[in-house]
Amino acid sequence: MSSKLQKAKGFKKSRTGLYFSIATSLIGVPGTVKRAKEAKQEGDMLQLVDVAVSAAGIVTGVVLLVRELRRLDVVDDILDD
Template sequence: MAKKATNFKKSKTGLYVSLGSTAFGAISVAKQIRLARNDNDTLRLIDATVSAAAIVTGLAILYRELKRLGDDDVLLG
């Protein structure tokens, strides 16, 4: 069962699901940033900024994995 989950995570479908869930996380962080700015809460703003950086990094990694899978498909076809 764990092997199936690992294979799904490395599949194109799994990567697209990860991209989608990360996009929802980005919406949440955007709301958090807006609230922190409205409340002039520096600590919350720093937290949201770090979360945004993590999301950007995660998206870059997912994009790289998708690109690599696409390259593999071309080699196999």
């Protein structure tokens, strides 16, 4: 395995990589909220269910990333400041 590929794999587990992952997960929130408002106005139950599943995926992803940050003792350091 090349050193560049190894370095890229290590980035995901770094603090910076985890912050980046959280940010990219949260980018989907405004679009999901917009879709929810439109579906509610139209009374489209299937779209509302789709939005709920999407929102659950976003929340789950962020919670998993925060758990990983806690494992690295990053969150505790931030909260103590």
